[in-house]
Amino acid sequence: MAQPRSLHLLLASLAAGALVVGACQCGDNLNLVPGAVQGRVCDPDTGVGLDGAALALVGGAVTRESVADQTGNYVFERVPAGRGYTLTATLGDVVRTLEFDVSPGQTAIPEDTACRGNPDDPTKGTLDGQICNRHTGELITNGEVILALPDGELMITQTNDEGRFLLTGIPQGEHVVTIRGEGFQRSFLVTIEGGGTFTLDLAEDCEAPTAVEGSIVGSFCNPATLDNLIGADVLVTSNDSGETWSDITDTAGEFLVSGLPPGFYAVEVSHADYSFTEPAVEVSAGSVEVVLDPTSECGDRPQFGRIEGQICDIDAGGRFVGDVDLIQGVTVIESTVSDADGRFAFNAIAPGTYSVRAYRPGYERVFTGVVVEPFATAFLQESDCPGPQDVCTPHVNDPTVTQDGRIMLVVDKSGSMGGDDASGQQKWQGMKNALETVTGALESTVEFGMLLFPNDDACGPGSLQVTLGLNKATQIRSALSGVYPSGGTPTALTLVEAREQITPYLGDGRPLAVLLATDGGPNCETGQIVYDTSPTCRCTDVDTQGECQLHNCLDIETDNDGPVTEIGRIRDLGVNTFIVGVTGVENFADVLNTMATVGGTALPGATKYYDAQNEAQLQAALEAITQRVLSCRVNVGAELEAADSINVRIGDMVVTRDTARENGWDITAPGVIDLFGAPCDIASAATTPVTVETCVSQ
Structure with missing residues (x-):
């Protein structure tokens, strides 16, 4: 469910020496922005999601209840930021207790170590991982993880405060997943097998590089197809100590290994269709060494980089939308226009140092010292830019007064x-x-x-x-x-x-x-x-x-x-x-x-x-059925089709969507939402109003 987001503020470059100029004054009330909690709870014996588990979220003055869906997934929206939250999941004799904090405007993802794969649906699998920005040596926390399905639908989650993420219920096959965080964006091809788990672990040796260390970057293609070499294993080995570092080529065919002490290194690139070894790459303090395969048909790949960014503009509603110039010295090299989310990018830029100017009538900001390295992206991204607020309309179905x-x-x-x-x-x-x-x-x-x-x-x-x-x-x-x-x-x-x-x-x-x-x-x-x-x-x-x-x-x-x-x-x-x-x-x-x-x-x-064995039980059954009919359907109307996002609640309990129609909500007809399974039971038994919010992004 889409919610107003607070995007992360950072002026960063992927290479050492990037200079930050011009800070964004984006308001002082960030602690008032609520966050969210999402994740999955599982049976420790089987690793299977706890279908229909009763959930209790407790922290400070907050007490929320919900029900896990058929795969054990759950979402709590609008959770006040704070520390010391506890989530308890109960299903029969199984009790899982998770502890975590909620940051302003962010989604907390408590990790249940009992979850193993996706055994609930043999045609679907799971993607998990831990992500490190090797330029900074920092884990990518509160970053977006976006997996694109063949039909264009996106599956989105966020990394937690340990840089970990989890996506379940992914159709089997090959998919592209993009991880985007502060000063970081990379995309990878992942292969999901039914009932299995693909782990994207890019956090090994995640330590901040020092001034006396260097990096190795590379870009490769598949000689058989001349396409980017995607998903190749990259192993960097010190010729002196034998210590190793690793990475995976992304969808651009590129890799990065940093934090390397000065010395000589062997670089091995391994793929089912291709292999390459560079036996001795010399790395010096602060250097960025480029590795290519000069013998391949695409060995002369241009050593370009790129700049990507997002800039705050409080006077215009939060995010800058206008013209953006790329400047080297006093010359405008290229111009573009930021999109509705304030994002912009310059691609295929020769390595060097640049300035970026953002301007519209009555507004101008210049960011200098943006360093572009070969096969790397320099990020000019400010966080906590107030995003456009969703305008939400509630549609309340109160079974005590419903005449429908x-x-x-x-x-x-x-x-x-x-x-x-x-x-x-x-x-x-x-x-x-x-x-x-x-x-x-x-x-x-x-x-x-x-x-x-x-x-x-x-x-x-x-x-x-x-x-x-x-x-x-x-x-x-x-x-x-x-x-x-x-x-x-x-x-x-x-x-x-x-x-x-x-x-x-x-x-x-x-x-x-x-x-x-x-x-x-x-x-x-x-x-x-x-x-x-x-x-x-x-x-x-x-x-x-x-x-x-x-x-x-x-x-x-x-x-x-x-x-x-x-x-x-x-x-x-x-x-x-x-x-x-x-x-x-x-x-x-x-x-x-x-x-x-x-x-x-x-x-x-x-x-x-x-089962009605007497008149009293028969009357109770008729009343219960009538209550269920009244409680479990909400006729929203045309606004449902026009909504950018939909939120469903029973009282304060958030209900997740379940297209299998077993334990959640789904759209069953034009303008109509029905509840299924435990949520329908709860709505019927409690005679609590069901609220459907249709939200439109402004």
Whole structure:
């Protein structure tokens, strides 16, 4: 989720001797800028992410709660800056506790050492690493890590205060990852394997170089393709001591090894398509030695560098947007214009010392002494430039006042409903009482409709008794009055009718659901009473198993048009089906479990449907389902499509997006957001408003 960022201020060069001129006065209230916390929590025994773990973030006066997504990932936005935060993740007997600090405007990434790879999805992998700026000998902290996917989507995270980062759920294949920090930017090609982890460790021997040390840089191409030699291992070995240093060629085919004491060094470049060795490179104090392969077809690569930057301009809203000149001596070598984020770059610059001038009407700043080295980038980047603030519009769904839900009741009145429930009351009487109570209490905020099945004393499919609408309690009470249990349980045929009845209500983004209440296994696949018997079918009249009349055989998809298939067709419309099992369904719990799962409403635990053994439990189930329908969908409208970023919260709890639709939020239709899994459970149980913020960058 994009948030207003505080970008890092620095005037830096990749080479020794860069001179900083002109500081940015960017305000004194940086400690008031909140930060964020993101990361992943895992099971220490398996390394698997803790799906649905309860999260508690505590620090000072701050207490936040959230739920980890299906891979154990989480995000807390707008966390006040401070020290001594604790994050506790709990899932069953597993408890993980992480301690960390939150810096102003930055994202803290607590590391859970239990996380190993990405075993939750065999087609996806993990990228981790630790990054060092070898020019300064400093770890890249609070830097951006940007991985580009083939479809153009970006996966973004940040390095923590140890220069470490973690990206999970990456599709397998080759990807380019860019690490950008204060005075640093490099891009690398990484190969992600399903279920595996690619480690980009560039922090070995991360120490600040001294004035008596030198560096070796190089640039190579692949002779077979003449493209940049990407991902080659570079080993630099002291000919005197045998000590080694290492690097990897980036997407420009370049490498850098610094902090080398004066002496002679062997440089080995190894790649599947190419290898090269320079046996004796002399390094002196403060020198930058260039290594090329003179024998290759691209051995005469120009020894250019580049300048990249971002400049503060408080008077213009934070970041400088205007003309930028590159000057050597008194001559303007090149000019460019910074983009909307204030970034600019000069490429293919001959090594030397330059000045950079940024100007617009009424504003001018000059930065001198910018040193460009071969195959290196000099950074002219100021931090804490106030970024453009996102303008966010909240859309609040309060289930206690929401007047938006619609539920089509599909009610079983078969002969078995004439039996008694667990309390001794007739099941049909309990059903009528519960329906009348719930619809009467909610008729002004929820639109109810109702089908009863069968529509006769045999196997006729259910028929519509009450059309969907508000204030239908009286009509529902009248439709139930004088009805007596009789006939079979033609569930599949009735669901066909239910699908036809709800179809006209699709497409407007409002919550819509089907609620099926039944006390037995579905039958009547024959469509009529058939007295012939079967010795083998699973009989819904358990007392006649082995001599089951054909209309009583369990309807279990034998001709691919049973109730599970019909519920799936309703789900294809974007409508969930809730299953309520009344006393008597125990012998068919497996069937109802499947129906609830396919309907998108499976409950946690062994019993996936709502189990109602008496009138009180039936009423509670109807109320819980109604609450879930009202709580777990937010109709945002056209602003959702225009948003640059979307934030979803239940109270103060941040909910992460889950495109798998198992444990988080996702956009399910134009302008519509639905909650899934634990977040939906929390929103339903707590009757806490769900807030969707649509944010547009200014």
